[in-house]
Amino acid sequence: MHKKALIYIIDDDRDICDLACSELEYYGYDIRVFNTGTLALQALRGMTPALCIIDLGLPDMDGMALVKALSDKPDVGVLILSGRGSLPDRVLGLELGGDDYITKPFEPRDLVARVHSLMRRLGLSQESRTPGRGVRKAQFAQWLYIPTTLTLSHSSGKNYTLSTAEGDLLNTLLGSNKQILSRDRLLGEQAIPYDRSIDSRMSRLRKKIEDNPKEPQIIKTVYGAGYIFAVDVSWIE
Template sequence: MGKSDLIYVVDDEKDICDLVCTELEYYGFDIRAYQTGAQALQAIKRQPPALCIVDLGLPDMDGLALVKELCDNANVGVLILSGRGSLPDRVLGLELGADDYITKPFEPRELVARVHSLLRRIGKDDSQPRPSNIKQARFADWTFNPATLTLTRDSGDILTLSTAEADLLGTLLRAPQQILSRDRLLGEQAIPYDRSIDSRMSRPRKKLEADPKEPRIIKTVYGAGYMLSTIVEWIDSA
């Protein structure tokens, strides 16, 4: 694992940390999470990453002070991810040397796109997904392999998904037991009152569910969206 795959997330909000780490790990990055600026600075001395994703509301120091320290003394990219979205904060963060600034709440897929763009810009992007480092998802009695777009049942049956089916299932797997709105599942292609997601969802359901009319894995939450009802375990590819 090279430095170009390594990203540090510095944020004391556990839910945000977990979301960012899960999303980036899915795309093949090596992620380390830290709750304080001091922890991150100590880790950088031992092993500098390609990129630090920094929240400004840290418990031990102002995140802007950490950004300045990183930009002045560490050869790493810096992406600010913060609920502080005022113009003065954004301008100051960028003037201190941050490479990008994203405000919370944020769209996880946009964060991944920004990370790839930033790493390409600073010449450190060796991290495009590869079959050797993309993790597989274990859930219910299935294993999903994003590299091969296959579902393998514990009994040994193997099913192949289309790219659209795999993208949809991947979104659900990265947010298990959470209600996802139709807009989030459709992403940038969503338009108001778009019902095409209902038709799209029926396809992976037919492959996963014993009875698609009474789904136990992908459940409809009426008026809200859909939810993957099972626990998901991410494992290394064989």
């Protein structure tokens, strides 16, 4: 029998935690609640969740610091849930490694939908991730990419583990290779007017997969339109 996917909620607002817990548990998730960032970091040393839902206004630390700390765990999704809804906060949260951002007050159905969406984008389901047969892998330009583990391997021996944001970006590009994708399309539900964070993510991804990031041949810029994944992709199991 498969275990339920584990989600950490890090928030000191008891009412918010109770609401989020009841909704997510109804849809089959295993929930753990922490009212400080310190307690969450301690728990992360012992068990890795599929997703962390983080409030920015924690009593012991700025939630942004926790988001940044989780960037070292690329297999953990990050959903920021905060009353701080200004454009700078939203952009900073996504640039530091957040995969999505939802402001308080929120509709429970919106939270559940975003969690479902993140699980799909990160290659997860309501069941916890377990290794097994049938894992899809993408091959392109001498690279082998495994979306479920966010790992990239090159025929020369180079290996990388992508951040969740980089993996989400690559997944979108691979799913629409040789098609021009706008910045808004690449950001998806995270799209914010004038948000340029996609450019920094693209730069980090290019540094990993391109022979010469200044003259990219795999992910090309289409000026005035967006980006295109310009090489052939084959999927294997």
